[in-house]
Amino acid sequence: MTFYGTYEHAMDERGRLAVPAAFRRDFGAGGVLRPSVEGCIELYTSEGFEAEAARRLSGKEESSRTLAARRTRRQFMAEAFAVELDRQGRILVPAPIRATTGLDGRAVVVGCGDYLEVWEYERWLAEQAALRAAEAEALQ
Numbered sequence: 001m002t003f004y005g006t007y008e009h010a011m012d013e014r015g016r017l018a019v020p021a022a023f024r025r026d027f028g029a030g031g032v033l034r035p036s037v038e039g040c041i042e043l044y045t046s047e048g049f050e051a052e053a054a055r056r057l058s059g060k061e062e063s064s065r066t067l068a069a070r071r072t073r074r075q076f077m078a079e080a081f082a083v084e085l086d087r088q089g090r091i092l093v094p095a096p097i098r099a100t101t102g103l104d105g106r107a108v109v110v111g112c113g114d115y116l117e118v119w120e121y122e123r124w125l126a127e128q129a130a131l132r133a134a135e136a137e138a139l140q
Contacts (some may be wrong), residue, residue: 001026001045003111008121011107014097016090017118018042020109024089034080035094035100035119038127040110041093041118043083048114051078093118 007020019027036042044052057073083091098104099125106121119127 002113003116004113005110005111007056009107009109011093011098011105012090013097015093016086017093017103017107017109018088018090019085019116021089023116024085027085027091030084031078031091032084033091033097034076035082035097038071038119039120039123040127041097041101043091043101043109043116043118044114046082049080052115063102 001023003023003026005020006020009018009020011017022086026045029046031046032044034044044082053076056076057069079097081094081097083093085091093103099120102120102123103118104120108119108124110119111116111123
């Protein structure tokens with residue numbers, strides 16, 4: 001499945017967020033959330049997370065023992081949370097991730113090919129403006 005499109009959803013007071021209906025079947029076996037350095041949340045299918053972890057953490061045996069490699073491993077894996085869809089197609093976003101990303105009300109779910117991103121609404125508007133400015137600059 002290739003995830004694409006933009007969907008606006010509301011997070012409830014318990015921190016539950018609906019996965020867009022078009023993608024729910026892909027998360028039937030669960031998924032994995034982790035905060036992104038850009039201030040959003042990355043949402044992977046279970047299989048997608050395994051593939052991303054293998055890609056990010058691969059390397060030669062000797063290079064995987066360097067301090068930089070261990071820090072990358074810690075940062076990527078320690079902040080990940082397994083999630084499951086409830087009967088209404090929602091996931092529970094853990095409180096630490098909600099606090100890190102400022103997500104507490106309006107949310108935007110963005111398809112990014114092999115994973116989804118979840119943005120706090122105002123942060124998404126700022127990201128869109130930055131994307132448009134970078135695109136306009138590239139065209140000049």
